[in-house]
Amino acid sequence: MNGLRGISARRVAGLQKIKPDRPRIAVGLATCGTAVGGDRVYRRLQEVIENSGDDIMLTKTGCMGYCREEPLVNVTIPGKPLVVLHGVSTDDADEIVRAVRAGKVPYDRVLCQIPSWDHMSGTTIEYGRGFDQVPPYEDVPFFSHQKKVVLRNTGFINPEDLDEYLAVGGYAAAKKALTEMTPDAVIVEVERSGLRGRGGAGFPTGLKWRIAKKETGDQKYVICNADEGDPGAYMNRNEMESDPHMLVEGMIIGAYAVGAGEGLIYLRAEYPLAIKRLELAISEARTCGLLGKDIFDTGFDFDIRIVTGAGAFVCGESTALVASIEGKTGRPHPRPPRLTDLGGGLWGRPTVLNNVETWCNVPVIIQNGGDWFAEIGTEKNTGTKVFSLVGAVDRVGLVEVPLGTSLNTIVYEIGNGGANGKNVKAVQTGGPSGGCIPTRLFDMPMDYESLNRVGSIMGSGGIVVMDEETNMVDIARYFINFATGESCGKCVPCREGLKHTLLLLNKIMAGKGKENDLETLELLADTIKKTSLCGLGQSAPNPVLTTLAYFREEYDARVRR
Amino acid sequence: MTYGEVGRRDQPEKPITILINGKKCMAREGEIVLSVALREGVAIPHLCYEASLEPYGGCRLCMVEATDHGRTSMTTACSLRATEGLEVCTDTPEVVKYRNVLFELYLAEAPKSETIKEMAARYGVTKTSFLKKIDIEDALGGKCVLCGLCVRVCTEIMGAGAINFINRGPYTVVNTPYFEANTDCLGCGACANVCPTHAIQIEDRNGERVLHSWGGIKIPLKRCSSCGKYYTPEALAVSVQNTLMPPIRSDLAGFCPACRAKKCADMEIRAHMKTEGEGNHV
Known part of the structure; x- marks a missing residue:
């Protein structure tokens, strides 16, 4: 396997790109960053660096999720911590390059510093020490209550470069699953983690896989539901735009566990950047032998293709989604048969359908073990959940917290309450079909059952904040x-x-x-x-x-x- | 291929007993509960169910309360499969409450349908609190309830796919593409036959079948080469002749069913007489 021999070399190359021996400036360029001018900042920085002839590496990353402070720019100077700059505009480019050239950072734009970062896959990147006047990451209120598991790489690595994903421990979990574990052992690990579907209903992922594995048949499918269509929800978009390989890796592991030979990502056409980055990720993975025939010399064949959605919200419903892939109108049909049943899935084959974020949780579970994962969150709601905190809230952004974190923490401590000094009146969770929860219930934990109890749903994780002026x-x-x-x-x-x-x-x-x-x-x-x-x-x-x-x-x- | 057909396990023909409204009913394991109920004479209102088609679950009128292994839930009888010990109740206060609202929605959606009015009245619902849909240009005369039987029969049974759903949500209607005469139509009339509310207007006149509801499609009718009566749409005759295996004998292909029967009987008798005649000689 030529490709796989190339992997260790690519990992070394990736590390060189994340922590080069020269200064590095990385602009957060997911859709959100681009929307507020991140691409203009990138181009201006490019001009300034070219004109000055400085030996500075300029690169792209995904998004750290602090939408209010976009565009975010990361600066690393060898031996010094990674420094996050916020609210950067094209006017700041000269100042940034000047400071970096002098081994400094522009202090009026600094948000925080990160001396080292744990990528949770056996890799911790040690950036360095210094810049004592820059507040540490943990002291930024928006970040301090968060726990980044799914989003652990976003904003740190270039999503368009497999090398960097490999450098932070990428595909190690897939290798471990395929070469050291039986499919049953993989399923046991996922069951032990307690992971529940992040698409909304919270069905136990391990159980779904077990049901699909038991089914016989000439072919099985794994599908990723990336038809994120809730107004105000964009967790999945960022997961795909900022760390596409994590999804690919999760699907490889899942396919191995249930015995599927083909994977499909049903991705809404309104996410062109996510489509582009996933296509690139899939093709790079193929080049390296991580997709295709005989992956890791195990005899396991698996490949992924992207199917773009037809723009209907209902196509996020599992049976309608499958109908849509089959070329039919996206209309649901009664269950059973479930997708995992023979006769019920895509083309009648047993099919495992999971949401983007569910798949993204899989590699870390395999890498660190189900018990490790189950420690996060609460007993029946393990792990973290990414929420998009939007609406009339002061600090808008993507928030990843352990399940069971209270709405108070999310809205007031992370979100800093209502925008423009207004009082918060309610939040709506779970997208357009979620319930509106009044502030008096904000001490409730965010978990599947508690949300259902108050008449709302987890959904895919949107939190829309409404202030006192909302009718x-x-x-x-x-x-x-x-x-x-x-x-x-x-x-x-x-x-x-x-x-x-x-x-x-x-x-x-x-x-x-x-x-x-x-x-x-x-x-x-x-x-x-x-x-x-x-x-x-x-x-x-x-x-x-x-x-x-x-x-x-x-x-x-x-x-x- | 339709759901369930491809890989449905061979259902063991194991007879089991389920309880419907306390009555013991024999069923095959995996059999659709609505079908069992209808066979046993238990009335469950329904609009979108047809035994020859896959369960659709669109009309929601066959909601029942089902208890299986101690777990009770409300579900549609057309998608519920019989398992040993299953208990079904068709008229719990909850079922009745929701079904009545559904009837009110149907009364508003298809205000011209006598079928709906009669069916709702049987369950005590005679008026609706919702705004009635009035559309004087409706090709289906305010009677369509979008049960989808016509679409499914046309596509799944006849293989024609001449009609389908147009738009979505509350704007959904059934018709031909662009509401125009569609050459895919065989003129078989299965859509009208299967329609529970008799919404589809079809007329045979002057040697052709006119499908008034479907963009006024006109299909020439075929004359029997024996008696000269019109007996089937030309397009359907061609389709049937192409589909049947073995095909109808060429000397019988142009006959209407009555003449074909007569001709067959005639041939049988002649053949028989010939054999008898030969026998007499010996």
């Missing part, structure tokens, strides 16, 4: 409008029920509602939740039901008595 009836109307437009139209409660829910909410908002309209609204929302065919309809009424439960007075104020 909760209007919020309910907004999300029902979204769900109505995205309903596939197959079953009557979702198709007709949501339409009438929207009509009722419009009527109430217009001040024409009567008191019995609220009863009708509640009964209708309850019916949709209980009788819809798929998860879209079953969860779509949550915004109505929770606002009726927690903010009833806002409805009452709008209906005629």
Whole structure:
């Protein structure tokens, strides 16, 4: 295997790129960074360095998740800690290069310093010491309550370079699984970790794999659900844009465990950068023999291809997603058969479908063991979860915390409360079909069961913060409008029920509602939740039901008595 | 290929007993509970179920409460499979509550459908609190409930795929692409036959079949080469002749079913008489 012999060389080369013996400037260039001018900063830095002729390495990384402070730029000077600069603009480029040339950093732009970083895959990068006046990473309130497991590489490595992923311990877990473990041992490890599906429902991943492994058949598939379509949610986008190989590695391990020969990533077409970086990652992995025939000389064949989504929210539902890949209209069908059943999956073959973040958790579980993973979070909700903290919150960004962390910690300590000094009124978790949780319940832990108990869902991990000026009836109307437009139209409660829910909410908002309209609204929302065919309809009424439960007075104020 | 067909395990024909509303019912293991209930005379309202098609789960009217191994949940009987000891209840207060709302939604969606009105009335629902859908240009006359039977029969059974769903969510309708006459249509009329609300308008007149609901498709009808009556759409005759294996004998292919039967009987009798005649000689 020529490719695999090349891996140790590439790992060394990667380390040279992450920690070169000359200064290195890395610009965070995921979609979020680019959107606020990161690419312009990159080009300006390029010009300045070329003109000055300095021996400075300029490179790209993914995103560290602190969206409010973008564009973020990392500076490493040999022997010194990695320094994160924030809010960088093109005007700062000269100053940055001048400082770096002198072995310094521009102090008015520094956010924090990172002397060493644990990539959790047996690799810790020691950058160095110094810059004592720059606050350490742990002292930045946005970061201090976070625990980066899935996002451990994002912002540190160049997502377009396999060398750097290898340098931080990448593909070591895949190698360990394929060469040292049986498929059953892999599944046992995932079961022991307690990992639950990060796509929303929280189904135990190990159990899903076990069911699929037991099935017979000539072919099995593993699929990654990357059809992230919730308004305000972009965890998966960043995971793919900033660390695409982690997903590829997770899928290799999963495919080995269940005996699948082909993997597909169902990726929404609205994520062009994620598509580009994953395509590159897959092709690099192929070149190195990490995908394709006889991976790690084990006789295991596996390859991945990307299928771009057709732009329908409902295609994130498992059966609709499979129908969409098969070229049919993305409409769900009743389960059983489940995807893991023979006859139920893609082309009738047993299929394991997991969310991006679920797959991304797999390598670290194999590398460090299920017990290590189970220590994070709570007993039944192990590991971390990445949340996108958006809306009327002061510090907007991607937040990775152990499951079971309270909403108080997330919204107030990490997010610093409402933006522009306003008071927070509620949050909506889990995307458009999540419930609105009032501040008085913010001491609840963020885990699957607690969220369900208050009428919301984990979903894929969106947290939309609403402040005191938000009208909760209007919020309910907004999300029902979204769900109505995205309903596939197959079953009557979702198709007709949501339409009438929207009509009722419009009527109430217009001040024409009567008191019995609220009863009708509640009964209708309850019916949709209980009788819809798929998860879209079953969860779509949550915004109505929770606002009726927690903010009833806002409805009452709008209906005629 | 449809779901379940490809790899469905060989169902052992093991007879089992399930309880429906307390009544002991014999079923095959894995059999669809709605089918068992209908056979046993237990009425469960339904619009999208058809035994020859895969379970669809669209109309949601066949919601029942099922208890399996101590776990109780509400689910559709058309997607529920019989297992030993399964208990099903078709009219718990919860089921009735939600089913009534569904009936109200149907009454608003298809206000012109007598079938829906009668079915809802049987369960005590005679009016709807929701705004009725009025569309004077509706090709299906305000009767369609989007159960999808016509689409599935056309695609899965006839293999024609002449009609399908258009748009999504509350804007979903069934029709031909661009609401135009579609040459894929065989004119078989299976869509109209299977439609629970009799929404699809088809008419045979002047030697052709006109599908009023489907963009006014006109399919010439074929005359029987014996009696001269119109008996089937030309396109369907061609499709059937191409699909049947072995095909209909060429000397019978142009006959209507009645004449074909007559001709076959005639040939049988002649052949028989000939043998008898020969026998007499010996």
